[in-house]
Amino acid sequence: QKEVEQNSGPLSVPEGAIASLNCTYSDRGSQSFFWYRQYSGKSPELIMFIYSNGDKEDGRFTAQLNKASQYVSLLIRDSQPSDSATYLCAVNAYSSASKIIFGSGTRLSIRP
Amino acid sequence: ETGVTQTPRHLVMGMTNKKSLKCEQHLGHNAMYWYKQSAKKPLELMFVYSLEERVENNSVPSRFSPECPNSSHLFLHLHTLQPEDSALYLCASSRWTSGGPSTDTQYFGPGTRLTVL
Helix, strand or coil, X not given: CCCEECCCXXXXXXXXCCXXXXXXXCCCCEEEEEXXXXXXXXXXXXXXXXXXXXXXXXXXXXEXXXXXXXXXXXXXXXXXXXXXXXXXXXXXXXXXXXXXXXXXXXXXXXXX | CCCEEEECCEEEECCCCEEEEEEXXXXXXXXXXXXXXXXXXXXXXXXXXXXXXXXXXXXXXXXXXXXEEECCEXXXXXXXXXXXXXXXXXXXXXXXXXXXHHHCCCEECXXXXXXXX
């Protein structure tokens, strides 16, 4: 079982709709959860992080965390073509800086 | 200059060459990381320097050798690489303490695209 799992996609969403990206993780000790956006040929860019169960909103982005079910999701409202990228989920266990594990990413495509 | 910088941005080397990748962070962080990103694979953590402790991924071949002279600079020394080592090498930094998770957000540099011939 992979430690951090994401559907590789591509996920195709019409412009203006809500894009929903999901991630599950295996380590119940995980404490920190991150979403990164990576454009082709570029380095990952942090979008959001979340530590507590529930929702965290930042502009058009909402991160949702459910530790009991071990999943974290990212919602993108009013999707724009510029949101087309690969979205990486990352999970950090509490105990060590070295336990940051990335998923393989979900490729999102926003169609005009 | 701000953020995390990496040089060179592109590198082509033969299997017998020796080269070094450089990373510098201007964020006041105390942890630095090397990652390898190959096509269609997750980011692979190679090395971490955190609070002066080096944490090494055992699956990293010895032809990769990190060096962290201080909290702002990180090097990756390369020698006798193989073509399968061709990838994007990313440096990241974070502010990490043992007291909790709130300071471990990683910020990435632009990467070095390495091609081994």
